[in-house]
Amino acid sequence: MKTAIATVCIAGDLREKLAAIAAAGFDGIEIFEQDFITFDASPREVGAMVRDHGLEISLFQPFRDFEGLPEPERARAFDRMERKFDLMQELGTDLVLVCSSVHPKALGGIDRMAEDFAELGDRAAARALRVGYEALAWGSHVNDHRDAWEVVRRADHPNIGLILDSFHTLGRGIDPDSIRAIPGDRVFFVQLADAPMIEMDLLYWSRHFRNMPGEGDLDVTGFMRAVAATGYDGPISLEVFNDQFRGGSPRAIALDGHRSLVYLMDQVKRAEPDIAIAVPEIPPRIRAEGVSFVEFAASEAEAEDLGRLLTALGFQKAGQHISKQVAVWRQGDIRIVLNTDPEGFAHTSHIAHGLNVCDIGLTVDSATATVARAEALGATPFHQPVGPGELDIPAIRGVGSGLLHFIDRQSDLAQVWEIEFEPVGDDGARGAGLTRIDHIAQTMNYEEMLTWSLFYLSLFDTHKLATVDVVDPGGLVRSQAIESPDGALRVTLNGADTHRTFAGRFIADSFGSSVQHVALATDDIFATAEALAAGGFQALPMPENYYDDLAARLGLDDAFVDRLRAHNILYDEDAEGAFFQIYSRSFGDGIFFEIVQRKGGYAGYGAPNAPFRIAAQRRFMRQPGMPRQ
Ligand SMILES: O=C(O)c1ccc(O)c(O)c1
Numbered sequence: 086m087k088t089a090i091a092t093v094c095i096a097g098d099l100r101e102k103l104a105a106i107a108a109a110g111f112d113g114i115e116i117f118e119q120d121f122i123t124f125d126a127s128p129r130e131v132g133a134m135v136r137d138h139g140l141e142i143s144l145f146q147p148f149r150d151f152e153g154l155p156e157p158e159r160a161r162a163f164d165r166m167e168r169k170f171d172l173m174q175e176l177g178t179d180l181v182l183v184c185s186s187v188h189p190k191a192l193g194g195i196d197r198m199a200e201d202f203a204e205l206g207d208r209a210a211a212r213a214l215r216v217g218y219e220a221l222a223w224g225s226h227v228n229d230h231r232d233a234w235e236v237v238r239r240a241d242h243p244n245i246g247l248i249l250d251s252f253h254t255l256g257r258g259i260d261p262d263s264i265r266a267i268p269g270d271r272v273f274f275v276q277l278a279d280a281p282m283i284e285m286d287l288l289y290w291s292r293h294f295r296n297m298p299g300e301g302d303l304d305v306t307g308f309m310r311a312v313a314a315t316g317y318d319g320p321i322s323l324e325v326f327n328d329q330f331r332g333g334s335p336r337a338i339a340l341d342g343h344r345s346l347v348y349l350m351d352q353v354k355r356a357e358p359d360i361a362i363a364v365p366e367i368p369p370r371i372r373a374e375g376v377s378f379v380e381f382a383a384s385e386a387e388a389e390d391l392g393r394l395l396t397a398l399g400f401q402k403a404g405q406h407i408s409k410q411v412a413v414w415r416q417g418d419i420r421i422v423l424n425t426d427p428e429g430f431a432h433t434s435h436i437a438h439g440l441n442v443c444d445i446g447l448t449v450d451s452a453t454a455t456v457a458r459a460e461a462l463g464a465t466p467f468h469q470p471v472g473p474g475e476l477d478i479p480a481i482r483g484v485g486s487g488l489l490h491f492i493d494r495q496s497d498l499a500q501v502w503e504i505e506f507e508p509v510g511d512d513g514a515r516g517a518g519l520t521r522i523d524h525i526a527q528t529m530n531y532e533e534m535l536t537w538s539l540f541y542l543s544l545f546d547t548h549k550l551a552t553v554d555v556v557d558p559g560g561l562v563r564s565q566a567i568e569s570p571d572g573a574l575r576v577t578l579n580g581a582d583t584h585r586t587f588a589g590r591f592i593a594d595s596f597g598s599s600v601q602h603v604a605l606a607t608d609d610i611f612a613t614a615e616a617l618a619a620g621g622f623q624a625l626p627m628p629e630n631y632y633d634d635l636a637a638r639l640g641l642d643d644a645f646v647d648r649l650r651a652h653n654i655l656y657d658e659d660a661e662g663a664f665f666q667i668y669s670r671s672f673g674d675g676i677f678f679e680i681v682q683r684k685g686g687y688a689g690y691g692a693p694n695a696p697f698r699i700a701a702q703r704r705f706m707r708q709p710g711m712p713r714q
């Protein structure tokens with residue numbers, strides 16, 4: 086499988102782009118004319134620089150407004166192309182992309198355009214070059230790959246072929262299966278891009294909002310399956326015009342791009358096993374069976390405070406590590422690990438971020454398969470020295486600053502709690518009915534959201550829900566849930582635009598993106614609320630206005646609203662079921678716990694309540710340190 090990426094996808098000058106593209110593992114580039122012109126080196130030098138990075142120039146583009154012109158513009162277009170052929174030969178590439186014309190004088194007519202290409206084919210053949218024709222979704226006469234194919238078919242020249250671009254096909258709602266009938270050897274190149282589903286002008290959408298396959302809402306997999314069915318075996322290339330990416334980190338965007346192609350082609354290969362492209366064998370997307378633990382890096386004082394909060398939440402300290410300053414707290418299937426060890430990753434993480442969730446443990450079927458897939462997707466494996474009597478639990482670095490450990494039942498990993506921890510005597514805690522981790526909420530800068538969602542979607546068998554806008558008095562926070570089909574893994578990603586929001590302030594204060602809250606499930610919110618109150622837990626107080634509105638909005642009876650109010654329980658319902666939430670007050674740099682109950686088929690996260698919860702949290706965030714329990 087040969088991968089390529091257009092230089093427009095990445096920020097920086099040409100040299101910076103090439104370094105990032107090569108480091109991410111691509112085989113080639115589509116060199117954008119603009120990136121070449123703005124760079125101060127001869128075409129030969131640029132060609133050599135590309136090859137020095139271990140890359141090839143798979144394509145030169147774009148050549149605009151070639152076909153269907155009357156004279157004298159027609160002759161001018163051929164002259165212009167001869168100049169670009171010179172340039173291509175100096176650069177060292179044999180393929181140029183001609184995009185369909187938007188020239189005001191272009192006449193159209195399939196046969197006229199086919200004749201132009203037949204003549205161009207002779208000129209290209211004289212220099213052993215090839216020309217690919219792409220239908221822009223907004224081309225004046227050709228705006229559909231089926232018409233571009235008809236032009237190429239009639240040109241009937243071995244040096245003239247078709248270029249397919251997923252955006253132009255899917256963005257216009259053209260059925261990608263229409264590609265299946267095209268002979269694969271007539272397709273010279275394939276460009277891939279996804280995009281979020283937004284109603285807007287096609288050209289504007291294409292030039293500003295494209296994103297990597299899997300990051301948007303288009304059926305890029307269906308498109309690529311159809312391409313694969315033609316027998317096409319050339320490069321798979323990304324062509325993503327995106328305002329955010331143009332200003333983003335070159336390395337991070339290039340890595341996301343490569344990951345998106347590995348993920349996409351793995352899906353395509355599973356659906357079209359006979360494809361001609363040699364797709365590497367990797368384990369399928371991993372089914373997460375649940376969250377095994379959440380680990381906090383803490384100082385001793387912070388761990389003591391957090392221990393008090395956990396006690397109030399009904400947790401019990403269940404084990405102490407055999408050799409490290411690490412304790413595990415338990416309730417139901419929930420494990421919270423408090424790591425105060427003066428060495429190791431948690432310690433480093435604490436120095437960098439203060440009290441924070443430095444590690445998440447996930448239960449999977451095979452921990453080694455999980456790390457193998459993660460590595461194929463470009464994730465970084467994590468190792469640290471294993472002490473006597475300890476297990477070497479497979480781990481990778483997550484997208485933020487934290488780690489992900491994987492625990493399975495195929496080995497003795499699942500016994501880590503018995504092997505590495507000594508039980509601590511029962512303190513008689515009754516628990517508060519908390520059963521499992523419902524979801525983990527991670528906060529990041531808005532620009533990082535696509536990176537995080539692609540990370541989870543490509544590694545785990547998960548899907549994303551629609552993005553929700555949450556209004557914080559300090560700005561907008563966008564929230565996206567990623568979840569496994571059975572809900573065993575639910576992660577919400579919260580992207581903050583400014584540091585004035587509660588989420589943005591958390592990122593600034595903790596010096597990085599991380600877990601901001603952990604939601605714990607109960608099967609009986611009122612019983613849990615009573616138990617918490619008895620244990621001295623102080624819920625985040627919700628204002629009277631909230632309950633008045635709730636009663637009016639949902640038509641709830643007074644007695645029910647009184648019960649909610651008495652315990653500061655937030656409530657939402659939809660056609661499928663109901664949702665209850667209690668929040669803790671925040672601690673550290675703005676971390677908190679949430680307690681939830683899902684009733685019936687309620688599948689959301691209480692989005693209507695989010696603005697009220699955030700406003701309440703902001704009222705309490707002025708008080709530094711841990712809330713007193
Ligand atoms: O937006 C454009 O003009 C443009 C140019 C070349 C392409 O390959 C493309 O898909 C779009």
Ligand SMILES: [Mg+2]
Nearest residue numbers: 219250276324
């Ligand atoms: Mg294109």
